[in-house]
Amino acid sequence: MRAGLDAAISQAEKSWREGGIPIGSTLLDASGRVVAAGHNQRVQSGDPTAHAEVDCI
Template sequence: MDQFMQAAIDEARLGRREGGIPIGSVLVRNGEIVAKGHNKRVQELNPIKHGEMS
């Protein structure tokens, strides 16, 4: 598994630990992570708090 997928999985696990849905995402540019996040829909009771939005 590459480092980028691992970073997305780490974000998903963080979301699960917070009581949310385990979905994580990373944005990579030129081989470098420039952003990362995880779903916060459940934690913040907001239907638009998807991982790719945070």
């Protein structure tokens, strides 16, 4: 579980560095392993649907 939180924080920091909203998202499998990660890209792309959870999946 901690790996998922760390990955989400890393993604949020990436968004912040890109000038965006600092939100990250991760998808974990049943054992807690990170299988996908993404970050908010609404500001960077100008796309109002580019939320972190959408980028993740």
